[in-house]
Amino acid sequence: MSDQKQKYSKELLFGIVSNDIDRIINTEHSDPHSVLGAHPANIGNEDGTIFRAFHPDATSAEIVFEDRRVAMHNSEALGIFWCFLPELKPPLTYRVAFHFSDGTIWESDTPYRFMPTLGEQDLYYFAEGRHLHLYEKLGAHLREVDGVKGVSFAVWAPNAKRVSVIGNFNFWDGRLYPMRSMGVSGVWELFIPNLDADELYKFEIKTAEGHLRTKTDPYAFYMELRPGTASVTWDMNAYSWSDDAWMEERKAKDLINSPMNIYEVHLGSWLRFHEENNRWGTYKEIAPLLVEHMKTYGFTHVELMPIMEHPFDASWGYQVTGYFAPTSRFGTPDDFKFFVDFLHQHGIGVILDWVPAHFPRDDFSLRFFDGTALYEHADPRQGEHRDWGTLIFNYGRNEVRNFLLGNALFWLDKYHIDGLRVDAVASMLYLDYSKNEGEWIPNKYGGNENLEAIEFIKEFNETVYGRFPGCFTVAEESTAWTGVTTPTYLGGLGFGFKWDMGWMHDTLKYFSKDPIHRSFHHNDLTFSMMYAYSENFILPLSHDEVVYGKGSLLRKMPGDDLQKFANLRLLYGYMFTHTGKKLLMAGAEFGTWNEWDHESSLERHLLQYSVHEGISRFLSDLGKLYLEDSSLWKWDAKHEGFSWIDCNDYMSSVLAYIRRGPEGFLVIALNFTPVQRNGYRVGVPEPGDYVEVINSDSEFYGGTNIGNSGRIGTISGRQHGYGQFLELTLPPYGCLILRKG
Structure with missing residues (x-):
């Protein structure tokens, strides 16, 4: 008999080949349950159970039953312990106690006596890319198996030689x-009994080449605070929601024909406590303060810059390493549920920025996950965003698409999120996005469209709208791609809304100009109505416009300080009376001088100054008017909702138009110069008195109080195609909103 056969002679007698023993010892066995644990056996014509356990550092081991302890044999194979007990038949409840040379004992239940927690149907739909509840199977889940509470772990690593769960519960x-x-x-699975919530864990992966990689769980529900990178077990079903009324009402809501005034927030800079070492506010601390603040300005939704876990504060959350984990910077997953719940109870919707376009290179996360390019493309011409230093998802792989699709549904399902704003859509649509010739690979037809990404986007939108009535999706898409918000069955991408990047760019370019030059750029303001009904638009003045040296909105304005404030009020007036939903970055309500800084808090102290308080009052009144008057939103998607009175007075840099709804109309007149215009004629649809419901030059807002004394009557005569007109005094840099009454 050879040396190896002598070494493993006892194991060979009990039905294990030497190769199995080698793979257990070298921790390379793909099915350790077939060796370890309790197995039926017949030894010497006697039926019973053989028990096997493995710990390479133990000197002895015992099987521990409720009423007795049985010593195990110490195999000549390093770390393998076994014993045969006749007449017993699995399944059996027992523990294993390992003894060590320093006298310590580690006693625990064994994972190797439990059946798999995933079924064939789960694996089939995952391979097809259509497991819509995959987040309930992969990752770490508190559950009860055969009457035993514990945590089941599952991870996709098809090219790994071995995957292990490591954590503080097994000394890593x-x-x-x-x-x-x-x-x-390609899925690996293990149920570990007697674990609970709040356990740190990771996956240790042995690659096909034999290298070890330590990875966080791609499906982790919770992660420790940076610089830590461990995943944390969590019970996703423990929180009790109180937003039933909101959720029921949401299902029937007509979002296109409803007001939507969005407040964009970076939680890490919205509330900080300077007296406590500049610490962040928590989800629970922020929620009531945010609700009160948003109600003041008539905001209907908060849009959170990504709250998914990320290691680098300065990425603002756009380089995600924990797609299923709300960041622990501000509290636990249940704390974030409280945040959403509280806002819903007070009538405020929650939108999350979502980043399926790319992921960072941090080695503890998705990159080169099982020793191969699993989530990304292997070819850098397909798999790299060089501008951002990130990697591009491989949308052609079913399991990757399922990961992303499941992630989107997860936030809508488990956190009751109302909308997802998809970041960097243009980078997903085009293979040559921000790439030079030779740095990208054409699609199979020779074009630059990313066909797999396009199909994923369509599937994402179809699934969200099909499964979660009342929820919506938003595209940050900066190109002229057609049909972004057209339904997929009509050939579109299927988003609910699109950020109007063209409006934002043209408007800010116009407002940044000295008024003496504005008459030559009048088209920058009027062009948006040429395409206003081609998509369902949101008008964004977002964080992207107030960072990286671009200056705050206030600093973009020309003129002296008072003129800057007047221009800013005029900008807000133009935005809120234009067709489309609205989005403002936090801080816009104060007219901040400084650019947004993710490490600073919202500059609430500015309200002690009258000019900033005036901006705040103006935006508050404008937001309340927006909510109260349906002519500003009810027919947003209909041509009847907007009509020009005069869009051609470029010499005076004045615009006049009507916003109309089923319940009435508003007349808007905007003067984009510092020149007061007296006796300015504006034709109106109906005779009678018109009330100035908003005058941006009111001294209440920090203006000079030039206007029309709050009310003005029509004069009979032809003007702008109407049979009567108003002879208005237009204040410098003024926005007038008038209602018949």
Whole structure:
């Protein structure tokens, strides 16, 4: 008999080949459950159970039953312990106690006596890319198996030689809890009994080349605060929601024909406590303050810059390493549920920025996950965003698409999120996005469209709208791609809304100009109505416009300080009376001088100054008017909702138009110069008195109080195609909003 056969002679007698023993010892076995644990056996014509356990550092081991302890044999194979007990038949409840040379004992239940927690149907739909509740199967889940509470772990790593669960519960030793391969699916699974919430864990992966990689769970529900990178077990079903009324009402809401005034917030800079070492506010601390603040300005929704876990504060959350984990910077997953719940109870919707376009290169996360380019493309011409230093998802792989689709549904399902704003859509649509010739690979037809990404986007939108009535999606898409908000069955991408980047760019370019030059750029203001009904637009003045040296909105304005404030009020007036939903970055309500800074808090102290308080009052009144008067939103998607009175007076740099709804109309007149215009004629549809419901030059807002004394009557005569007109005094840099009454 050879030396190897002598070494493993006892194991060979009990039905294990030497190769199995080698793979257990070297922690490379893809099915450790077939060796370890309790198995039926017949020894010497006697039926019973053989028990096997493995710990390479133990000197002895015992099987521990409720009423007795049985010593195990110490195999000549390093770390393998076994014993045969006749007449017993699995399944059996027992624990294993390992003894060590320093006298310590580690006693625990064994994971190797439990059946898999994933079924064939789960694996089939995952391989097809259509497992819509994948977040309930992969990752770490508190559950009860055979009457035993614990945590089931599952991870996709198809090219790994071995995957182990490591954590504080097994001393971060990858040799102790190797997982079971679920065959060609590439999924590895293990149920570890007696674990609970708040346990740190990771996956240790041995690659095909034998290298070890330590990875956070791609499906982790919670992660420790940076610079830590461990995943944390969490019970996703423990929180009790109180937003039933909101959720029921949401299902029937007509979003296109409803007001939508969005407040964009970076939670890390919205509330900080300077007296406490500039610490962040928590989800629970922020929620009531945010609700009160938003109500003041008539905001209907908050849009959170990504709150998914990320290691680098200065990425603002756009380089995600924990797609299923709300960042622990501000509290636990249940704390974030409280945040959403509280806002819903007070009538405010929650939108999340979502980043399926790319992910960072941090080695503890998705990059080169199982030793291969699993989530990304192997070819850098397909897999790299060089501008951002990030990697591009491989949308052609079913499991990757399922990961992203499941992630989107997860936030809508488990956190009751109302909308997802998809970041960097243009970078997904085009293979040559921000790339030079030779740095990208054409699609199969020779074009630059990313066909797999386009199909994913369509599937994402179809699934969101099909499964979550009342929820919506938004595209940040900066090109002229057609049909972004056209339904997929009509050939579009299927988003609910699109950021109007063209409006934003043209408007800010116009407002930044000295008024003496504005008459030559009048088209920058009027052009947006040429395409206003081609998509369902949101008008964004977002964080992107007030960072990286671009200056705050206030600093973009020309003139002296008072003129800057007047221009800013005029900008807001133009925005809120234009067709389309609205989005403002936090801080816009104060007219901040400084650019947005993710490490600073919202500059609330500015309200002690009258000019900033005036901006705040103006935006508050404008927001309330927007909510109260349906002519500003009810027919946003209909041509009847907007009509020009005069869009051609470029010499005076004046615009006049009507916003109309089923309940009435508003007349808007905007003067984009510092020149007061007296006796300015504006034709109106109906005779009678018109009330100035908003005058941006009111001294209440920090203006000079030039206007029309709050009310003005029509004069009979032809003007702008109407049979009567108003002879208005237009204040410098003024926005007038008038209502018949």
